[in-house]
Amino acid sequence: MQKSDFKKINDWLWEVEKTERMNVPARIYVSEKMLDKVFKDRSVEQLINTASLPGIINYSMAMPDIHEGYGFPIGGVAAMDSENGVISPGGVGYDINCGMKLLKSELSEKDISPYLDKLALEMQKEVPSGLGKGRQTKLSIDNLDKILKYGAKRLVEQGYGEDEDIKNCESNGFIEQADPLAVFEHAKNRGRDQVGTLGSGNHFLEVQKVDEILDQEIAQKFGLFKNQVVVMIHTGSRGLGHQIATDYIQVMMKAMPKYDINLPDRELACVPFKSKEGQRYFSAMSAGANYAWANRQMIAHYIRKAWKEILGEKTKLIAIYDVAHNIAKLEKYKVYGKEMELVVHRKGATRAFPEQPVLIPGSMGTASYVLVGTEQGKDAWYSTCHGAGRTMSRSAATRSLSGQEIINQLKAKGILVKCYSMRGIAEEAPQAYKNIDEVVEVVHQAGLSKKVARLVPLAVIKGE
Amino acid sequence: MDKEYKILEHPSDVRVQAFGKTKEELFLNAMKGMNEVLKPKILDKKSENRKIKVKSVDLNALLVDFLSEVLYRIQTNKEVYNEVRFTKFSDTELEGELIGNKVESFGEDIKAVTYHGLKIIQGKKGLYKATVLFDV
Numbered sequence: 001m002q003k004s005d006f007k008k009i010n011d012w013l014w015e016v017e018k019t020e021r022m023n024v025p026a027r028i029y030v031s032e033k034m035l036d037k038v039f040k041d042r043s044v045e046q047l048i049n050t051a052s053l054p055g056i057i058n059y060s061m062a063m064p065d066i067h068e069g070y071g072f073p074i075g076g077v078a079a080m081d082s083e084n085g086v087i088s089p090g091g092v093g094y095d096i097n098c099g100m101k102l103l104k105s106e107l108s109e110k111d112i113s114p115y116l117d118k119l120a121l122e123m124q125k126e127v128p129s130g131l132g133k134g135r136q137t138k139l140s141i142d143n144l145d146k147i148l149k150y151g152a153k154r155l156v157e158q159g160y161g162e163d164e165d166i167k168n169c170e171s172n173g174f175i176e177q178a179d180p181l182a183v184f185e186h187a188k189n190r191g192r193d194q195v196g197t198l199g200s201g202n203h204f205l206e207v208q209k210v211d212e213i214l215d216q217e218i219a220q221k222f223g224l225f226k227n228q229v230v231v232m233i234h235t236g237s238r239g240l241g242h243q244i245a246t247d248y249i250q251v252m253m254k255a256m257p258k259y260d261i262n263l264p265d266r267e268l269a270c271v272p273f274k275s276k277e278g279q280r281y282f283s284a285m286s287a288g289a290n291y292a293w294a295n296r297q298m299i300a301h302y303i304r305k306a307w308k309e310i311l312g313e314k315t316k317l318i319a320i321y322d323v324a325h326n327i328a329k330l331e332k333y334k335v336y337g338k339e340m341e342l343v344v345h346r347k348g349a350t351r352a353f354p355e356q357p358v359l360i361p362g363s364m365g366t367a368s369y370v371l372v373g374t375e376q377g378k379d380a381w382y383s384t385c386h387g388a389g390r391t392m393s394r395s396a397a398t399r400s401l402s403g404q405e406i407i408n409q410l411k412a413k414g415i416l417v418k419c420y421s422m423r424g425i426a427e428e429a430p431q432a433y434k435n436i437d438e439v440v441e442v443v444h445q446a447g448l449s450k451k452v453a454r455l456v457p458l459a460v461i462k463g464e
Numbered sequence: 465m466d467k468e469y470k471i472l473e474h475p476s477d478v479r480v481q482a483f484g485k486t487k488e489e490l491f492l493n494a495m496k497g498m499n500e501v502l503k504p505k506i507l508d509k510k511s512e513n514r515k516i517k518v519k520s521v522d523l524n525a526l527l528v529d530f531l532s533e534v535l536y537r538i539q540t541n542k543e544v545y546n547e548v549r550f551t552k553f554s555d556t557e558l559e560g561e562l563i564g565n566k567v568e569s570f571g572e573d574i575k576a577v578t579y580h581g582l583k584i585i586q587g588k589k590g591l592y593k594a595t596v597l598f599d600v
Contacts, residue, residue: 070580094576242575
């Protein structure tokens with residue numbers, strides 16, 4: 001595949017026409033400058049493969065942070081007709097409901113700077129991060145099942161948050177169709193002591209400040225002001241979600257022959273949404289998603305505890321929003337003149353309903369963004385990017401960069417880093433990622449979501 | 465000594481290329497490659513034994529499903545296994561015993577074993593080769 005295979009729709013949107021083996025055309029939201037770079041890996045081939053999925057509607061799409069995943073490219077969006085289309089775990093990802101939560105304070109940078117180091121340390125102490133690090137208590141299966149069924153709502157009912165947390169959360173913090181019985185024992189065993197844990201890799205907590213307001217009216221609506229201190233959480237469903245994905249990919253691979261589905265890539269394993277296996281996967285995936293919302297809710301609870309400890313009882317952290325970027329949702333759209341229910345897969349892509357806050361993390365030490373969803377985003381099933389996307393492999397990053405040097409570079413910019421592992425820092429170095437400003441510029445110009453505020457980190461807390 | 469496995473580049477995850485004179489040896493070396501990705505810190509020398517049983521649609525899936533099951537044991541038991549003794553091994557089914565040690569901590573996390581680009585091939589000299597992608 002090369003650039004000449006792409007037709008320019010406008011400055012921010014390119015299309016590959018439907019060929020025999022595709023059911024629909026493929027589209028990428030990207031600038032011309034970035035388009036030259038997307039051929040470095042197999043992401044375009046994956047986007048084309050996705051277009052061959054049964055029941056796919058309109059286009060297989062990719063966001064400007066597109067990079068190679070398995071099956072779907074990361075940054076991939078595809079909606080299938082729920083009646084006769086498929087559901088595919090590869091279109092969700094292994095980390096089900098990996099996503100973002102943003103909390104706002106009433107404080108500004110100068111209020112917090114004398115306490116920043118103590119605050120970061122306290123947050124690191126309260127929220128276990130790093131591999132295999134769970135909490136002290138293992139949930140009973142009964143308790144875990146309630147979390148799988150009711151997600152963040154269950155935690156708020158138990159006193160781990162406010163009603164506002166649920167109101168300002170995608171799907172009010174839980175998907176109704178979740179069924180704990182569809183989650184196998186392996187997954188439950190991995191999830192019992194991980195609610196309220198961060199995990200590792202590119203997951204993080206950040207204390208940030210609002211660096212620039214880019215849309216005064218919407219920023220005011222969201223309660224954001226310049227130099228305001230906010231807290232961003234990036235994590236997902238931990239071992240439980242990964243195991244659900246693993247288990248159901250296995251189930252689907254065994255089931256696919258009976259549905260006569262043949263695909264160019266094994267990782268696109270899928271079954272009809274209405275089939276027994278499809279329904280069970282959706283119920284299990286929803287349970288995994290609920291677990292992730294509960295996880296972020298619990299983390300928010302412990303962050304609030306840390307803040308009260310260091311800054312006093314009166315400090316408040318209020319949820320702006322919580323949104324997934326690895327998930328499949330049932331949504332209704334008018335297609336071909338009639339209302340259809342679609343299974344919208346967003347893998348490394350964020351839902352962006354009109355007026356909804358959109359939270360986009362940068363790579364470590366770089367900017368993050370708050371955007372807002374638009375009506376125009378309907379063309380992409382109200383979806384937008386999710387972050388920067390990697391450009392360098394983890395091993396290349398650890399070979400060419402030193403964790404300590406990166407910490408020093410960030411310190412020179414006034415950013416504190418709390419992390420147990422130097423190698424983890426090197427792997428997640430900003431140099432290993434695309435430029436977040438460029439990615440966000442594309443979705444802004446393409447009208448998928450509009451910039452509201454630019455955030456920069458004050459302190460980064462990471463797992464190993 | 466013959467090469468057991470190699471760690472390869474990938475933009476966002478980790479790939480292990482494993483080798484074996486037999487299919488069983490390929491599976492063992494893929495497991496050893498996975499261990500290297502995890503970078504475990506062994507707790508003590510006491511031997512831990514775990515029974516394992518896996519059924520799959522074909523040999524390629526069997527390798528991934530075997531590694532997934534081993535990964536599950538690694539994470540829930542906090543152990544790592546450097547040996548496997550197969551009592552049963554066909555293209556769609558295996559049974560055996562994992563032998564290893566308790567682990568104090570891991571240096572890296574593996575979220576899942578994927579089927580991405582997986583194909584077990586047998587070279588001219590009869591050497592089996594396969595590349596497995598791990599989501600980290």
